[in-house]
Each structure stands twice: as structure tokens, then as C-alpha cells.
Amino acid sequence: MSDTPFGFGVPPEEPEDGDGKKKDPAGGGQGSGGGPSNPFGGFGALPGMGGAGGDNPFAAMFGAMNPNDLGAAFQQLGQMLSYEGGPVNWDMAKDIARQTVAQGTSDGTKDSSVGAAERSAVEEAVRLADHWLDGVTSLPSGATTSVAWSRAEWVEATLPAWQQLVDPVAERVGTAMGDVLPEEMQAMAGPLIGMMRSMGGAMFGQQIGQAIGVLAGEVVGSTDIGLPLGPVGKAALLPVNIEAFGKDLGVDANEVRLYLALREAAHQRLFAHVPWLRSHLFGAVEGYARGITVDTSKLEEAVGGLDPSNPEQLQEALQQGMFQPEDTPAQKAALARLETALALVEGWVDAVVHEAAKPRLTSADALRETLRRRRASGGPAEQTFATLVGMHMRPRRLRDASRLWASLTDARGHEGRDGLWEHPDMLPTAQDLDDPDGFVHREHMDFSELDKMLGEAAGKPDLKKKDEQGDTDADGTDSDGTDSEGGK
Structure with a gap:
């Protein structure tokens, strides 16, 4: 899998099916061979880049397309070139995500509207879950409402968060693409640069839309990747995906939903x-975006040697990594900070949920391990996130973080454990995750010292000491009846 944002550079690895054959990660949907809503036929790192057939408007310009579809292709191309918005064409992204969702997943599961019974079941599950969590954490409920979403509703509700995540990365890459021209040529190439940005916005929109559409077929809620993708205070579950998740587990559907x-x-x-x-x-994520630098030498080489009569040459150049971001210290630092924070979030959730579920759900252990393995195997959430921001979650971090939070519970209780979230400087570091027991022991000692310091600050030991020396009475007055300031 590519470690580059938006899949630039080396194309991502495709998962294998049971026969060892490569399987379309989109489930035969939007990214497979350049479908009707794929304006680039897989432009960039998506499947379908190799040929000039299908519905690729660039291929259409060179006669490899059915003449009956030529007008529609040029109309779509015109819409892309007329785009004047930000670094990502989010209208295109939403359309492609919705169309990907409508085509269903690789197992044949189709999206459907959520019925009244499913909504009621989700509301009851969230209500009961919140009640159970009251006994295992000092943090009060954060869900003001609970909703049951279809996949299409998940796409609509999470787009604002995706925009906040992706725009900084796309903006930086887009700027680097414009900077590839020599400075003396940039003033004369205004229209060309504008066209490049419009095409870049469409390219990002196409890739992001497909990634979000594929992810919508797998997620079970609004926080699967450890980030708050949905509206604040709205706990959301996707019944159709929950059913698919629990299908082959041999676990009661109500327990799956509750967990x-x-x-x-x-x-x-x-x-x-x-x-x-x-x-x-x-x-x-924004810190990562600020650290992106693009290998413009590869871009200059590719642009300088392009043959206008050979559009496949541009596609090959894109695949060979001319947009490969460099491994800068700024990027590494930002990714390390993000990876550690996400591991702490997921580890805390894992530990708290296990404590709440273990005495109540017979399948708690099995469900916990299933979700851990899902993360460890690089599921769709991790793959999508790695494509968008170039980061892979390390399962070892999740397990270490979960063990650390559980040990803190034993040492300090729920309130002491949760108190570490009061400020980012109080949280464990990546080095602490390497030695969870050492951190817990050190923090427990520091916590005891803090209690001692607070007690001393209250002045009780000093008053007792003075009383023993005869300087003061137990009530804090001097033996002559005056207080310590000399008053009566």
C-alpha cells in the first residue's frame, strides 16, 4: 500500500480473494475499470489507469470511445475544467461517494433506508450503553442524540470532517504542482495553471469520493477511525453494516449491536x-500537510518529455511517483504525534468498553478480539486513512495503550485515570507506550506525591508542628491570644 497522500506514487496493493486473485478494493464498484462517474478512468493511483478504454474522457479524445458517449464525456470534462473552488472538488467527491454506495459492496450488500424498528433498536442500544459506561468512567455522557444512518446518510454527515482533514493536504500538493513551472513562465502560464488546479481539484475529488464511498460500506458508526467524523454529540450506528459485521461471528445480533x-x-x-x-x-493532520514537499524534478522530467499523442504516457508518469512526498522531519513528527494520540484514544475506548461489557455480554472477549484483528489486518478504515494522510495505525500501539489505561485504572481508579485527559501534556508519550508498567508506576508515585503536596499546602502539618513547639495553639493563635499577624 502506498504511504503517500491520495495514493500518489506507488499504487496501493489490492487485496486478494480466497483464490489468490487480485480483488477490486471497491467491490467492483466505482473504481473498477473507470465506471460512469470515474472521469479519469482511475486517474492517479486508482484501479483502471492502464488502458485508454472505458469511459475515460482523455481516451475519448483519441477515438477509443463509443461516439454516442462522446458528447457526455466532453460535457463532464468541461464541468471539471470549469471548477473554481478549493483544492478538492467536493461536489464531485460527494456524487462519486453516493454512486459508489448505491452500487453496493463486494459481498452483494446494498444500502437501504433505515426503518423505524432499526432506529428504535439503535436508540435503545445507545441508551443502555451509556448507562453501563456510567459505572466505568468519570466522564459523563457525550451523546445528546442517537441516530441510525444508512450508508448514504453517513456520507452526507461526515463530509464536513473529511473536508477539514483532506483540504490541507490537497492544498499543499496543489501548490507544489503549480510551482513546478519556472518562475519566469508562471506569469505567462496563468490559464494553464488555472486549468491544472481545476483538474487537480477534480482528481482529488474523484479519489476522495471513491475512498469515502468504499469506507461507507464498512464502517459501523461515526468514530471507526478514532476521529469524530459526525456532528458533535450525535452517536450514530449503521444497521446495515452492523448486520454484515456480525453475520459470520456466531454471536447474537443484539450483543453485537450493544457492543x-x-x-x-x-x-x-x-x-x-x-x-x-x-x-x-x-x-x-495539518502539521503533516505543512511538511509535504513534492519531488518536482520528476514532474519536470515527465512534463518535458510528454508526447501529446500518447496520453498513456502521462498516466504511467503519475504511477511512477512524480508526486511522491519526501520524508521530512516535520512530517515524521506530525505523524508520530497523530499516531500516538489515536492509539491513546482507541486504547482508552477499548479498556473502558471491555470493563463495561465483560460482566454483561457473554461474547465480550470474542467481539473485542474481532475488532482488534480488524484493525491489525489493515481494514478499510486504516487503508482509507493511510491513502488520505499517509499514516498506518500500528496495532501494537493499540494493545499497549489499552493495557496502559487498564493498569492506570487499577492504580488510580476511574477518576485518576480519566484525569490525564485534562491536558495533552499529561498524556503518555510514544516512549511510555513502550513501557506501560513503568509509566503507571511513575504516575502512581507522582499522584501520591501530589496528594502529599496538596495536604502540606493546606497548612495542617505546619500548624501541628508549631503547636508541638508551643508557638501556637491548635486553633492557630499565639499563646498570648494574638493571631500569627499580631491581631487580637
Whole structure:
């Protein structure tokens, strides 16, 4: 899989099916061979880049398309070139995501409207989950409402968060693309640069739209990737995906729903009552974007040697990594900060949910391990996030973080454990995750010392000491009846 944003550079690895054959990551949907809404036929790192057939408007210009579709292709191309918005064409992204969702997933599951019974079941599950969580965390409920979403509703509701995550990265890459021209040529190439930005916005929109559409077929709530993608205070579950998730587990459907509701409600508590957490996570993504530099030498070489009669040459150049971001110290630092923060979030949720579910759900252990393996195997959420911001979650960090939070519970109780979320400087670091027991022991000792300091600050030991020396009475007055300031 590519470690580059938006899949630039080396194309991502495609998952294999049971026969060892490569399988379309979009489930035969939007990214497969350049479908009707794929304006670039997989432009960039998506499947379908190799040929000039299908519905690729660039291929159409060179006669490899059915003449009956030529007008529609040029109309679509005109819409892309007329785009004048930000670094990502989000209208295109939403359209492609919705169309990807409508085509269903690889297992044949189709999206459907959520019925009244499903909404009621989700509301009851979230209500019960919040009740259970009251006994295992000092953070109060963070969900003011609970909703059941279809996949299409998930797309609509999470787009604002995706925009906040992706725009900084796309903006930086787009700027680098414009900077590839020599300075003396940039003034004369205004229209060309504008066209490049419009095409770049469409390119990003196409890739992001497909990624979000594929992800919508897998997520079970609004916090699957450890980030608050939905509206504040709204706990959301997707019944159609929950059913697919539990299909082959051999676990009662009500237990599956309750366990996933516990995870969603726990995330909501954390993001609602740790006010700095959202900006901390999203800021790490922006920090990564600021560190992006594009290998313009490859771009200059490719542009200088392009043959206008050979559009496949441009596609090959794109695949060979001319947009490969460099591994700068700024990027590494931002990704390390983001990875650690996400591991702490997921580890806290894992520990809290397990404590709440273990005595109540017979399948708690099995469901916990299933979700851990889902993350460890690089599921769709991780793949999408790695494509968008170039980061892979390390499962070892999640397990270490979960063990650390559980040990803190034993040492300090729920309130002492949750108190570490009061400020980012109080949280464990990446080095602490390497030695969870050492951090817990050190923090427990520091906590005891803090109690001692607070007690001393109250002045009780000093008063007792003075009383023993005969300087003061137990009530704090001098033996002659005056207070310590000399008053009566």
C-alpha cells in the first residue's frame, strides 16, 4: 500500500480473494475499470489507469470511445475544467461517494433506508450503553442524540470532517504542482495553471469520493477511525453494516449491536468532554500537510518529455511517483504525534468498553478480539486513512495503550485515570507506550506525591508542628491570644 497522500506514487496493493486473485478494493464498484462517474478512468493511483478504454474522457479524445458517449464525456470534462473552488472538488467527491454506495459492496450488500424498528433498536442500544459506561468512567455522557444512518446518510454527515482533514493536504500538493513551472513562465502560464488546479481539484475529488464511498460500506458508526467524523454529540450506528459485521461471528445480533454501541458512546464521551482533543488530532493532520514537499524534478522530467499523442504516457508518469512526498522531519513528527494520540484514544475506548461489557455480554472477549484483528489486518478504515494522510495505525500501539489505561485504572481508579485527559501534556508519550508498567508506576508515585503536596499546602502539618513547639495553639493563635499577624 502506498504511504503517500491520495495514493500518489506507488499504487496501493489490492487485496486478494480466497483464490489468490487480485480483488477490486471497491467491490467492483466505482473504481473498477473507470465506471460512469470515474472521469479519469482511475486517474492517479486508482484501479483502471492502464488502458485508454472505458469511459475515460482523455481516451475519448483519441477515438477509443463509443461516439454516442462522446458528447457526455466532453460535457463532464468541461464541468471539471470549469471548477473554481478549493483544492478538492467536493461536489464531485460527494456524487462519486453516493454512486459508489448505491452500487453496493463486494459481498452483494446494498444500502437501504433505515426503518423505524432499526432506529428504535439503535436508540435503545445507545441508551443502555451509556448507562453501563456510567459505572466505568468519570466522564459523563457525550451523546445528546442517537441516530441510525444508512450508508448514504453517513456520507452526507461526515463530509464536513473529511473536508477539514483532506483540504490541507490537497492544498499543499496543489501548490507544489503549480510551482513546478519556472518562475519566469508562471506569469505567462496563468490559464494553464488555472486549468491544472481545476483538474487537480477534480482528481482529488474523484479519489476522495471513491475512498469515502468504499469506507461507507464498512464502517459501523461515526468514530471507526478514532476521529469524530459526525456532528458533535450525535452517536450514530449503521444497521446495515452492523448486520454484515456480525453475520459470520456466531454471536447474537443484539450483543453485537450493544457492543458497538458501547464503543460509539465511549468515543462520544471522550470527544465531548476533552475539549482540546479534536483540534489536537486534526492539527496533527495539518502539521503533516505543512511538511509535504513534492519531488518536482520528476514532474519536470515527465512534463518535458510528454508526447501529446500518447496520453498513456502521462498516466504511467503519475504511477511512477512524480508526486511522491519526501520524508521530512516535520512530517515524521506530525505523524508520530497523530499516531500516538489515536492509539491513546482507541486504547482508552477499548479498556473502558471491555470493563463495561465483560460482566454483561457473554461474547465480550470474542467481539473485542474481532475488532482488534480488524484493525491489525489493515481494514478499510486504516487503508482509507493511510491513502488520505499517509499514516498506518500500528496495532501494537493499540494493545499497549489499552493495557496502559487498564493498569492506570487499577492504580488510580476511574477518576485518576480519566484525569490525564485534562491536558495533552499529561498524556503518555510514544516512549511510555513502550513501557506501560513503568509509566503507571511513575504516575502512581507522582499522584501520591501530589496528594502529599496538596495536604502540606493546606497548612495542617505546619500548624501541628508549631503547636508541638508551643508557638501556637491548635486553633492557630499565639499563646498570648494574638493571631500569627499580631491581631487580637
